Amino acid sequence: MPSTLEGQITMEKTPSYFVTNSAPKRIHMMARDIKLIIVVRNPVTRAISDYTQTLSKRPEIPTFEVLAFKNRTLGLIDASWSALRIGIYALHLESWMQYFPLSQMHFVSGEGLIVDPAGEMAKVQDFLGLKRIVTDKHFYFNKTKGFPCLKKPEDSSTPRCLGKSKGRTHPKIDPDVIRRLHKFYKPFNMMFYQMTGQNFQWELEEDGASPGSRD
Numbered sequence: 110m111p112s113t114l115e116g117q118i119t120m121e122k123t124p125s126y127f128v129t130n131s132a133p134k135r136i137h138m139m140a141r142d143i144k145l146i147i148v149v150r151n152p153v154t155r156a157i158s159d160y161t162q163t164l165s166k167r168p169e170i171p172t173f174e175v176l177a178f179k180n181r182t183l184g185l186i187d188a189s190w191s192a193l194r195i196g197i198y199a200l201h202l203e204s205w206m207q208y209f210p211l212s213q214m215h216f217v218s219g220e221g222l223i224v225d226p227a228g229e230m231a232k233v234q235d236f237l238g239l240k241r242i243v244t245d246k247h248f249y250f251n252k253t254k255g256f257p258c259l260k261k262p263e264d265s266s267t268p269r270c271l272g273k274s275k276g277r278t279h280p281k282i283d284p285d286v287i288r289r290l291h292k293f294y295k296p297f298n299m300m301f302y303q304m305t306g307q308n309f310q311w312e313l314e315e316d317g318a319s320p321g322s323r324d
């Protein structure tokens with residue numbers, strides 16, 4: 110990682126740190142005053158997105174419905190399947206809270222990032238103590254992509270959307286499985302809202318009408 114000069118902030122992005130048990134202690138040893146940004150979305154949609162990504166690389170894997178259960182008849186969810194385990198945010202956050210105060214953490218709503226990217230970016234910039242440089246002016250909604258894109262990135266004069274692997278169409282999942290997963294996550298989500306003091310309102314999405322969700 111390059112040295113950070115006066116007036117610069119060094120950023121590092123590794124989504125898997127949030128769910129790596131050893132990460133909080135190691136990061137605390139490296140820089141205890143670090144600021145942590147965690148992007149979270151409805152864990153059910155997150156799991157389907159995760160599965161979609163794996164499926165694109167390994168089309169032979171079993172269906173989502175098969176992988177999600179230890180025993181489907183008994184309704185026993187396989188919480189050890191990484192696509193599902195990652196979404197138990199309260200569990201992962203607990204390890205971080207043993208080393209870092211909440212004031213050093215900022216939670217970005219994945220849904221908010223799609224419906225109001227400038228609003229989420231304003232909160233990120235405030236958290237980092239930066240001027241609100243990135244605003245509404247920087248985004249436009251790309252109808253073909255179905256997501257917001259950057260009007261004009263720093264290094265180019267043409268608009269830029271995220272790549273093809275972001276915002277892929279998800280496979281259709283059995284609605285009963287979706288319902289069971291919502292039920293499974295509900296207590297963990299409640300715990301997460303309590304721990305963060307933020308209500309992400311994922312329970313309102315149980316009818317499948319989540320903002321930005323195409324499941």
Ligand SMILES: Nc1ncnc2c1ncn2[C@@H]1O[C@H](COP(=O)(O)OS(=O)(=O)O)[C@@H](OP(=O)(O)O)[C@H]1O
Nearest residue numbers: 124158159161222223256257258271274275276277
């Ligand atoms: N602007 C914009 N354009 C495209 N996609 C967007 C955008 N904002 C948020 N998203 C959502 O980001 C999801 C992919 O994020 P990932 O967590 O897989 O990214 S990463 O692997 O951590 O880089 C991706 O999930 P999928 O829809 O499942 O592909 C999107 O829903």
